[in-house]
Amino acid sequence: MRIVVALGGNALLKRGQPLTVQNQRENVKTAARALAPLARQHSLIITHGNGPQVGLLALEAAAYTGVEPYTLDVLGAESEGMIGYMIEQELGNILPENVPFATILTQVEVDPADPAFQSPTKPIGPQYFRAEAERLAREHGWSIGPDNGLFRRVVPSPRPKRIFELRVIEWLVERGVVVICTGGGGIPTMLTPDGVLVGVEAVIDKDLAGALLAKSLGAEVFLMLTDAEAVWDHWGAPDSRALRRVSPAALETLSFAAGSMGPKVAAACDFARVTGGRAGIGSLEDAVAIIDGLAGTLVSNEFEGLDYWPSLFYQPE
Amino acid sequence: MRIVVALGGNALLKRGQPLTVQNQRENVKTAARALAPLARQHSLIITHGNGPQVGLLALEAAAYTGVEPYTLDVLGAESEGMIGYMIEQELGNILPENVPFATILTQVEVDPADPAFQSPTKPIGPQYFRAEAERLAREHGWSIGPDNGLFRRVVPSPRPKRIFELRVIEWLVERGVVVICTGGGGIPTMLTPDGVLVGVEAVIDKDLAGALLAKSLGAEVFLMLTDAEAVWDHWGAPDSRALRRVSPAALETLSFAAGSMGPKVAAACDFARVTGGRAGIGSLEDAVAIIDGLAGTLVSNEFEGLDYWPSLFYQPE
Numbered sequence: 021m022r023i024v025v026a027l028g029g030n031a032l033l034k035r036g037q038p039l040t041v042q043n044q045r046e047n048v049k050t051a052a053r054a055l056a057p058l059a060r061q062h063s064l065i066i067t068h069g070n071g072p073q074v075g076l077l078a079l080e081a082a083a084y085t086g087v088e089p090y091t092l093d094v095l096g097a098e099s100e101g102m103i104g105y106m107i108e109q110e111l112g113n114i115l116p117e118n119v120p121f122a123t124i125l126t127q128v129e130v131d132p133a134d135p136a137f138q139s140p141t142k143p144i145g146p147q148y149f150r151a152e153a154e155r156l157a158r159e160h161g162w163s164i165g166p167d168n169g170l171f172r173r174v175v176p177s178p179r180p181k182r183i184f185e186l187r188v189i190e191w192l193v194e195r196g197v198v199v200i201c202t203g204g205g206g207i208p209t210m211l212t213p214d215g216v217l218v219g220v221e222a223v224i225d226k227d228l229a230g231a232l233l234a235k236s237l238g239a240e241v242f243l244m245l246t247d248a249e250a251v252w253d254h255w256g257a258p259d260s261r262a263l264r265r266v267s268p269a270a271l272e273t274l275s276f277a278a279g280s281m282g283p284k285v286a287a288a289c290d291f292a293r294v295t296g297g298r299a300g301i302g303s304l305e306d307a308v309a310i311i312d313g314l315a316g317t318l319v320s321n322e323f324e325g326l327d328y329w330p331s332l333f334y335q336p337e
Numbered sequence: 338m339r340i341v342v343a344l345g346g347n348a349l350l351k352r353g354q355p356l357t358v359q360n361q362r363e364n365v366k367t368a369a370r371a372l373a374p375l376a377r378q379h380s381l382i383i384t385h386g387n388g389p390q391v392g393l394l395a396l397e398a399a400a401y402t403g404v405e406p407y408t409l410d411v412l413g414a415e416s417e418g419m420i421g422y423m424i425e426q427e428l429g430n431i432l433p434e435n436v437p438f439a440t441i442l443t444q445v446e447v448d449p450a451d452p453a454f455q456s457p458t459k460p461i462g463p464q465y466f467r468a469e470a471e472r473l474a475r476e477h478g479w480s481i482g483p484d485n486g487l488f489r490r491v492v493p494s495p496r497p498k499r500i501f502e503l504r505v506i507e508w509l510v511e512r513g514v515v516v517i518c519t520g521g522g523g524i525p526t527m528l529t530p531d532g533v534l535v536g537v538e539a540v541i542d543k544d545l546a547g548a549l550l551a552k553s554l555g556a557e558v559f560l561m562l563t564d565a566e567a568v569w570d571h572w573g574a575p576d577s578r579a580l581r582r583v584s585p586a587a588l589e590t591l592s593f594a595a596g597s598m599g600p601k602v603a604a605a606c607d608f609a610r611v612t613g614g615r616a617g618i619g620s621l622e623d624a625v626a627i628i629d630g631l632a633g634t635l636v637s638n639e640f641e642g643l644d645y646w647p648s649l650f651y652q653p654e
Contacts, residue, residue, distance in 0.1 A: 041407050076404060077397075077415075084400035087393060090358050094419055098394075101418025102411055104442050105524055112501075113533050122505040125421050125440035125517075184429075188439040188514055195508055207422055216430050 021240045022193065023058055023311070026230035026287075027051055027068040028246035031304050032103060035247075039076045044106060052110040054245070054307045059115055063193050065237060066107060067230045070099040070204030071144070074223075078145050089160075092144075092175065093207050093219025100125055100203040107200050120197045127184040127217070128206030128224055128232075134178035142177040142223045143167050176222045180206060180229040184217075186236050193237065205229040231287035235294055241311055242291045244284050245304040249334050251281060251317040253326070262334035265313070265323040268293045274326075288319040296321055338557045339510065340375055340628070343547035343604075344368055344385040345563035348621050349420060352564070356393045361423060369427040371562070371624045376432055380510050382554060383424060384547045387416040387521030388461070391540075395462050406477075409461075409492065410524050410536025417442055417520035424517050437514045444501045444534070445523030445541055445549075451495035458595075459494040459540045460484050493539045497523060497546040501534075503553050510554065522546040548604035552611055558628055559608045561601050562621040566651050568598060568634040570643070579651035582630070582640040585610045591643075605636040613638055 031051040037043045058064050074095045081089035090098075104123030112121055140163040148156065153164045153171035165174040183189070183202060192199050205224030209217050227244055234242035250262040253274055263271070268289035276282040281301075288299035302309075302316020310316035348368040354360045375381050391412045398406035407415075421440030429438055457480040465473065470481045470488035482491040500506070500519060509516050522541030526534050544561055551559035567579035570591055580588070585606035593599040598618075605616035619626075619633020627633035 039404050041405070041411055076401075079403065080394075080397040080401040083402075084393075084397040086396065087356050088358070090419075094358055094422065097418040097422035098415040099418070101414040101416070101421075101442055102407075104418075105411065105414035105444070108442065109444065109526070109534055109536070120502075120504050122439075122502060123442035125418055125425065125442070127422070127426065185437075185439060187437050188509060188512075191508070191512055191514075192505060195505075197505055197508075209426070217426055219426070 022063040022065070022237060023241045023243060024065045024067065024230060024234035024237065024239045025055060025058065025307070026227055026242070026244045027066065027304070028244070029069040029071050030247040031068065031245060033072045039072050045110070048106040048110045051304055052107065052114050054304045055111060056114045057308050059111065059119065059198050063196070064198050065189070065193060065233065065239070066198070066200045067202040067226060067233060068103055068107065068200075068204070069226045070096065070103060073099040073103060074204065075145055091219055092221045092223060093209065096204050096207045097125060100207070103203055104200045111198065115198070120195070122192050122197050122199050124185050124189055124192070124199060124201040126202040126206045127209045128180045128202065128229055129182040129184065130178035130208055130210050130220060130222065130224065131181055132210050134176070136176040136178040136222070140174040140176045141165070142175050143172040144175055144223060145173050147172050177225055178208070178222055180224050180232045183229075183233060183236060184209075189233075190237060202226075202229050202233050225283045225287075227283045227287035228290075231291045231299075234291050234297075238295070240297045241300065242288070242297065243300045243307065243310060244287065245302065245307055246284065247303065248281065248301070249303050249306070249316065250329065251276075251285060251301050253328070255281070261331065262329040263317045263326060264329045265318050265320070265327040267321060267323050267325060268319055270325045271319055292319045292321060339380040339382070339554060340558040340560060341382045341384065341547060341551035341554065341556045342372060342375065342560045342562060342624070343544055344383065344621070345561070346386040346388050347564040348562060349385065350389045356389050362427070365423040365427045368621055369424065369431050371621045372428060373431045374625050376428065376436065376515050380513070381515050382506070382510060382550065382556070383515070383517045384519040384543060384550060385420055385424065385517075385521070386543045387413065387420060390416040390420060391521065392462050408536055409538050409540060410526065413521050413524045414442060417524070420520055421517045428515065432515070437512070439509050439514050439516050441502050441506055441509070441516060441518040443519040443523045444526045445497045445519065445546055446499040446501065447495035447525055447527050447537060447539065447541065448498055449527050451493070453493040453495040453539070457491040457493045458482070459492050460489040461492055461540060462490050464489050494542055495525070495539055497541050497549045500546075500550060500553060501526075506550075507554060519543075519546050519550050542600045542604075544600045544604035545607075548608045548616075551608050551614075555612070557614045558617065559605070559614065560617045560624065560627060561604065562619065562624060563601065564620070565598065565618070566620050566623070566633065567646065568593075568602060568618050570645070572598070578648065579646040580634045580643060581646045582635050582637070582644040584638060584640045584642060585636055587642045588636055609636045609638060
């Protein structure tokens with residue numbers, strides 16, 4: 021089978037951990053151990069988030085006053101290099117020496133007319149007090165938005181339209197290469213009216229970009245690995261329950277948090293509906309079990325309605 | 338023909354320019370215009386330096402005190418992402434839309450027993466006064482060395498032994514892909530006695546890594562583009578002359594500056610001797626002319642001794 025796996029931010033950094041090289045490496049090693057069985061049995065394509073890494077690069081750039089901080093497309097490209105390197109090296113250390121790897125820098129096209137450009141909503145970087153946020157907004161032309169009583173920079177999160185390196189990725193997958201690509205949702209780019217490709221100050225949702233990648237490659241399975249064991253109906257409420265097997269139509273009748281499970285559910289429904297394949301959502305350590313239906317949530321046209329795990333299997337927190 | 342081109346630092350940043358995104362983009366656009374004719378006619382593989390970029394990433398990391406600065410392997414990976422992205426995008430904007438591109442993150446193996454680890458000589462990052470340099474050396478375990486009356490951090494520059502992603506690069510070149518790889522000499526890595534691949538605090542010379550790439554791919558031509566029009570015999574002296582066509586054996590009887598033309602000449606001689614192909618050294622804007630023997634210096638077993646340009650062609654500065 022051909023499987024696209026999207027690693028969530030926590031695969032690289034647990035909540036609250038300082039973003040040291042050592043912490044990232046330890047987490048990537050754990051992720052590599054979880055993914056190795058998939059790489060042994062299937063064609064594996066890996067994509068990943070980059071939120072904390074781009075946040076750090078932006079903080080470092082802001083702390084050094086010698087040069088104007090770089091734009092988000094360039095920071096995204098840097099993060100694809102940094103994270104791709106660690107994943108390739110650590111997974112390479114587990115798999116047999118003859119398994120070929122490629123980390124492909126990936127440019128993703130967005131639509132200049134995407135409504136996201138009219139209403140930036142994706143918070144990035146650190147929190148500021150209001151006055152400081154407003155000063156930075158004036159200075160750099162940022163949009164800012166409230167965030168837990170403080171303020172953060174917000175940027176547009178347009179939908180991914182096209183992955184420019186798709187042919188190359190396809191050729192490598194055909195040759196049996198483990199490909200790491202479309203990191204952080206891909207480097208955001210757009211075509212100008214003159215047909216020139218340019219970088220964009222935006223962040224593409226990595227799960228939506230992962231779904232586009234999985235659809236474009238004709239993957240049978242699209243797996244989103246995160247720090248939730250499954251998709252929870254009524255998450256956080258006393259009657260919350262973990263979903264086991266659901267149809268995209270039924271899943272879309274429920275509502276989920278915009279910043280966390282929402283995009284994953286949207287990406288899963290999109291992939292399942294368009295391809296007829298299976299989208300899985302669950303914990304990193306359950307990667308294999310999710311595909312076998314033994315853990316996490318599977319979304320597919322083959323299922324009807326909403327099927328839940330017995331509450332003994334997953335305990336509401 | 339299959340051509341490997343190594344872009345020198347000045348292809349991305351002219352001496353003294355601040356390292357802004359805008360400056361890098363303008364320089365990369367110029368480089369892309371120079372390389373486009375080669376990509377139209379030949380199989381083109383591009384590699385590049387990363388000295389100023391890694392220097393900036395290190396300065397930014399040092400300015401932000403929240404996290405310990407990242408190691409040189411990780412900074413190298415970041416710079417491969419940043420620079421590869423700009424080259425791929427700008428060259429892509431010139432070539433026909435159907436030309437496929439791939440920027441491949443590249444790990445290069447070095448030998449733990451390389452004598453360079455006993456005597457670090459490659460200066461990186463900013464200059465410091467002696468006391469500051471000594472404090473930093475104690476704090477971070479750096480080696481430091483004198484640099485024009487001040488001090489800089491010096492790191493080992495071991496020889497490149499093996500390019501791990503070589504098969505992938507070969508497959509892509511066979512498919513007609515313009516490949517950007519081995520940036521900054523590649524990410525420095527080594528195998529531990531247990532066979533685990535790990536990153537190394539070192540910098541691999543990009544011209545030696547480019548020569549290894551060109552040899553490994555069976556390239557007919559290995560072109561090093563820099564800010565010198567040619568290799569100069571007695572550079573800077575009144576009797577300096579620009580070399581036109583030379584044999585590796587004759588070229589190796591001359592001596593060149595260790596930090597600049599020395600590694601290029603060594604890389605050219607190595608490539609020409611081992612492969613029987615042609616190595617070229619000269620200006621970015623002369624890329625096509627160098628291959629045709631109309632500019633720059635060509636090194637090959639086909640030539641005998643040292644052949645010079647008439648002094649009317651290149652004027653000693």
